Amino acid sequence: MLVEDLSVIIISTLVSGSIYTLMVIGLTMIFETIRYFNFAHGSYFTFGAYFVWYLTNILKINYLVAILLLIPAAFVLGFISQRYIIQILVDREASHLVLILATFCIGSVIESVILLIFGGRLKRLPYPFEGFIKFGEATMSYHKLLILIASTLLLVVFTLILYKTKRGTAMRAIAQEREASYLVGINVKRMYAITVGLSAILACIGGWLMGCLLFMTPTFGGGILSKGFIVCTLGGRKAGMKGSLLASYLFAFVETTLMRYLPMYNVPPILFAIVIIGLLIKPEGIFVRSSR
Amino acid sequence: MEENKIGGVQVDAILECREVSKTFGDFLALNKLSFTVPRGSIFGIAGPNGAGKTTLFNVITCNPFTLSSGKVIFEGEEIQIIKPYEIVYRGIARTFQIPVIFRNLTYLKSVMVGSVYGNLTNLRQNIFGFDRRRYERNALDALERVNLTSKKNDSTAHASLYDLKLLMMASAIATKPKLLLLDEPISGLTDHEIELMWESILKMHKETDVTLVIIEHIMKFLMNVSNEVMILNFGELICQGKPEMVANDQEVIKCYLGEEYKEVFKNVKV
Amino acid sequence: MKTSRLFAPLAAIGVLMLLPLLNPSPFLLHLLIIVFIQGLVCESWDLSMGYLGLFNFGHLAFFAIGAYISGILSLYFGISPWITMIASSIITFILGLLISLVTLRASEFAFSLISFAFQSTFVHWVRSGGGLAPGKFGMGGATLTGGTQGLGAKTPIPPFNIGSTIIRAGANKVPAYYLALIIFIVATYAMYKLVNSRFGLAAVALRDSKSYAISRGINPLTYTAIFISISTFFAGMAGSLYAHLMGVVGPEIIGWGNIVIMCCIVEFGGLGTLFGPAAAAFLLISLTYYLAGLSAYKNIIIALIMLFTLLIWPTGMAGMASWFKSYINKRWKRTK
Numbered sequence: 001m002l003v004e005d006l007s008v009i010i011i012s013t014l015v016s017g018s019i020y021t022l023m024v025i026g027l028t029m030i031f032e033t034i035r036y037f038n039f040a041h042g043s044y045f046t047f048g049a050y051f052v053w054y055l056t057n058i059l060k061i062n063y064l065v066a067i068l069l070l071i072p073a074a075f076v077l078g079f080i081s082q083r084y085i086i087q088i089l090v091d092r093e094a095s096h097l098v099l100i101l102a103t104f105c106i107g108s109v110i111e112s113v114i115l116l117i118f119g120g121r122l123k124r125l126p127y128p129f130e131g132f133i134k135f136g137e138a139t140m141s142y143h144k145l146l147i148l149i150a151s152t153l154l155l156v157v158f159t160l161i162l163y164k165t166k167r168g169t170a171m172r173a174i175a176q177e178r179e180a181s182y183l184v185g186i187n188v189k190r191m192y193a194i195t196v197g198l199s200a201i202l203a204c205i206g207g208w209l210m211g212c213l214l215f216m217t218p219t220f221g222g223g224i225l226s227k228g229f230i231v232c233t234l235g236g237r238k239a240g241m242k243g244s245l246l247a248s249y250l251f252a253f254v255e256t257t258l259m260r261y262l263p264m265y266n267v268p269p270i271l272f273a274i275v276i277i278g279l280l281i282k283p284e285g286i287f288v289r290s291s292r
Numbered sequence: 293m294e295e296n297k298i299g300g301v302q303v304d305a306i307l308e309c310r311e312v313s314k315t316f317g318d319f320l321a322l323n324k325l326s327f328t329v330p331r332g333s334i335f336g337i338a339g340p341n342g343a344g345k346t347t348l349f350n351v352i353t354c355n356p357f358t359l360s361s362g363k364v365i366f367e368g369e370e371i372q373i374i375k376p377y378e379i380v381y382r383g384i385a386r387t388f389q390i391p392v393i394f395r396n397l398t399y400l401k402s403v404m405v406g407s408v409y410g411n412l413t414n415l416r417q418n419i420f421g422f423d424r425r426r427y428e429r430n431a432l433d434a435l436e437r438v439n440l441t442s443k444k445n446d447s448t449a450h451a452s453l454y455d456l457k458l459l460m461m462a463s464a465i466a467t468k469p470k471l472l473l474l475d476e477p478i479s480g481l482t483d484h485e486i487e488l489m490w491e492s493i494l495k496m497h498k499e500t501d502v503t504l505v506i507i508e509h510i511m512k513f514l515m516n517v518s519n520e521v522m523i524l525n526f527g528e529l530i531c532q533g534k535p536e537m538v539a540n541d542q543e544v545i546k547c548y549l550g551e552e553y554k555e556v557f558k559n560v561k562v
Numbered sequence: 563m564k565t566s567r568l569f570a571p572l573a574a575i576g577v578l579m580l581l582p583l584l585n586p587s588p589f590l591l592h593l594l595i596i597v598f599i600q601g602l603v604c605e606s607w608d609l610s611m612g613y614l615g616l617f618n619f620g621h622l623a624f625f626a627i628g629a630y631i632s633g634i635l636s637l638y639f640g641i642s643p644w645i646t647m648i649a650s651s652i653i654t655f656i657l658g659l660l661i662s663l664v665t666l667r668a669s670e671f672a673f674s675l676i677s678f679a680f681q682s683t684f685v686h687w688v689r690s691g692g693g694l695a696p697g698k699f700g701m702g703g704a705t706l707t708g709g710t711q712g713l714g715a716k717t718p719i720p721p722f723n724i725g726s727t728i729i730r731a732g733a734n735k736v737p738a739y740y741l742a743l744i745i746f747i748v749a750t751y752a753m754y755k756l757v758n759s760r761f762g763l764a765a766v767a768l769r770d771s772k773s774y775a776i777s778r779g780i781n782p783l784t785y786t787a788i789f790i791s792i793s794t795f796f797a798g799m800a801g802s803l804y805a806h807l808m809g810v811v812g813p814e815i816i817g818w819g820n821i822v823i824m825c826c827i828v829e830f831g832g833l834g835t836l837f838g839p840a841a842a843a844f845l846l847i848s849l850t851y852y853l854a855g856l857s858a859y860k861n862i863i864i865a866l867i868m869l870f871t872l873l874i875w876p877t878g879m880a881g882m883a884s885w886f887k888s889y890i891n892k893r894w895k896r897t898k
Binding site: 088098112226230283 | 661664665672678690825829833858866869872
Binding site for chain 3: 353355356375376377378379380381385386388392393394395396397401404405406408409410411412415420427460463464467
């Protein structure tokens with residue numbers, strides 16, 4: 001009984017944790033480079049799901065092709081939001097508040113447009129792969145396995161990009177010293193836009209994957225975004241990729257365990273209370289080495 | 293407590309830094325800096341860009357970061373790790389290289405930021421801020437010192453750089469400090485403005501008993517007004533002493549102008 | 563200088579006070595009641611967003627908390643509405659204090675992010691009925707918060723009353739109108755005094771340059787937390803007013819649509835001006851009623867208005883007004 005419980009918890013933790021990781025990497029990437037939190041990230045998530053739905057259900061395009069088309073579409077979405085809207089404010093040296101408000105607007109517009117076009121009724125995407133795999137006593141659908149693999153793969157790829165390639169190093173350099181970066185010949189505006197484009201890809205893929213598991217509504221990205229924010233705060237601003245990863249899975253674990261043993265509507269406030277307590281104990285974040 | 297002489301009179305040190313170091317990750321910004329500032333003097337700090345001068349101010353005032361190792365002793369008490377907003381209560385005020393623009397305030401109000409919050413007893417006696425006159429009086433005095441009383445109700449949104457710098461200094465004066473740290477007070481000003489600013493600074497120093505520590509690049513002024521000068525380079529103390537002595541020091545010349553000018557500028561009179 | 567700035571608001575108050583004497587339609591009165599309540603929310607949001615420069619996404623959640631607490635206390639425990647209003651305001655004050663103290667120790671970003679999560683969590687919780695199984699309160703199977711139907715859907719939340727006069731936005735809206743107007747005026751005045759006090763000075767200093775403010779002796783945690791709690795205090799007060807005047811509180815008051823509208827009002831009115839958002843509340847809420855038929859388009863329009871304000875005219879309506887005033891002054895001086 002307990003083993004069964006445990007295996008379900010572990011699988012759910014891995015799945016939720018992977019989705020949160022996808023969310024959080026994108027958010028952290030933008031924060032590490034351009035120093036703001038993208039409140040439109042949740043709407044990119046929603047966009048991903050509805051884009052695939054539209055292509056497969058309305059345009060009757062092959063599922064795999066739809067996924068392949070999602071990637072450039074997501075990139076363009078993020079790129080344009082940053083390059084032509086947010087960049088105006090960044091150039092003006094606008095305060096953090098204004099940047100956040102602007103991303104919030106963009107997210108709002110995207111979600112409203114989705115609501116307008118698709119209506120508010122619940123939708124669902126079909127699984128790309130049907131079937132189950134057994135790990136001894138536990139069963140795990142192929143889709144959940146896909147989520148796990150996809151997120152790990154993307155995490156590795158993006159961490160490599162950010163830390164090992166020249167582009168990635170350039171992105172991180174800009175965060176530290178924007179003016180000097182201009183001088184050294186880095187096209188800062190394009191870098192910023194590419195960063196947001198890449199993070200949008202992560203969010204849209206996450207949205208697609210979740211759209212198969214959960215019911216899609218025009219605002220379901222927002223709920224997951226808020227959890228992503230909690231993970232970011234828990235992980236700590238200076239935690240970097242590793243800390244965010246650990247925080248995602250830890251949070252997923254706590255959430256899944258609570259959900260298993262408590263009625264559903266009690267979980268959100270308890271989670272929130274746990275987060276507050278966590279912040280009380282370690283304000284810099286759980287996975288940050290306390291240095292002065 | 294070390295003792296120094298200014299004009300032949302024994303004075304004590306109001307500020308002492310002992311082996312102050314600051315690292316940012318692998319980068320050593322300040323390297324075991326040790327010096328004392330005599331009370332009531334004008335103490336100049338100069339050095340090439342990136343020498344760590346502003347970092348030193350930041351570390352002394354614990355804002356926005358504290359030092360990595362060493363001690364900062366102000367009036368006999370160690371202050372290297374206290375809350376940054378308490379520094380001004382001890383009696384240290386500072387200005388910043390880039391003046392702050394408050395979006396929607398009048399000149400008087402922006403100086404009141406200093407007079408309201410810079411003094412703990414004042415604050416405690418007036419916790420809900422009902423007694424405006426007390427704050428305004430201090431602020432008006434400070435404005436008087438920088439000759440901006442006529443503009444007290446103007447908005448700071450369109451103020452000139454010179455006015456902004458004066459306002460920043462006025463709000464520092466309004467906290468009635470014992471030690472005033474000025475970070476490049478005349479950078480970016482026209483020649484005429486520089487003269488006026490310098491006069492205000494000197495007048496203020498003469499009329500109150502505040503100790504001034506000034507970071508400045510423009511050597512002409514720094515050397516003329518300081519009782520003592522300290523040169524920093526790469527976070528290290530290169531030279532400290534009377535201006536004439538420092539100006540002729542070989543190491544100082546080398547760090548500003550490079551090795552090849554050492555011979556050329558030997559014995560230059562400032 | 564000061565009296566001339568207050569002329570417009572005072573004139574507006576005069577007009578509003580006398581309005582019911584002109585026998586206006588109940589629809590207009592109802593609209594204005596909503597404007598006063600939401601205007602109060604927006605003004606208090608301006609305190610934390612405009613004056614302090616922090617995005618408190620959860621601000622509307624405090625409005626809702628005030629509404630739900632008032633509703634629950636009066637509906638299930640029979641407490642007088644006047645007292646529940648005081649209780650709501652105090653509870654939202656304390657909650658705001660708690661959340662800001664805890665999150666600001668981490669960073670200001672933590673505050674924005676957690677306030678977002680706070681709002682999400684609260685909406686979730688309210689929608690699901692409030693964490694207790696139905697029927698536990700013996701009100702004929704109702705849940706604590708009434709779920710998606712709303713609190714007070716079956717049995718309405720008790721209204722205010724003075725003696726035998728019932729103050730409710732129901733058949734006779736005039737007493738409700740005056741109550742809402744008076745509370746709006748008093749609260750606005752209180753906020754106006756706050757903003758011009760030393761606390762307002764601290765808030766603005768912290769917003770425009772944190773290290774500078776700290777170097778002059780302002781403790782960022784204390785003053786930020788106090789300012790935010792005061793803003794949530796008024797949000798809770800507005801919520802309580804809403805609950806008792808309307809009789810029903812549902813999760814749609816903190817739905818996404820409403821948040822965007824409120825945010826737009828503050829932004830469009832002019833961040834950090836207090837009267838800007840108040841005026842914008844009149845304008846934009848009327849606009850949303852006008853656009854009520856095109857609900858999805860309404861959201862897009864409002865979001866676009868906000869975006870354009872941010873990009874093109876950041877100072878908002880208040881900025882337009884002062885630009886206009888200085889333009890008139892210049893023309894006036896030229897003709898002299």
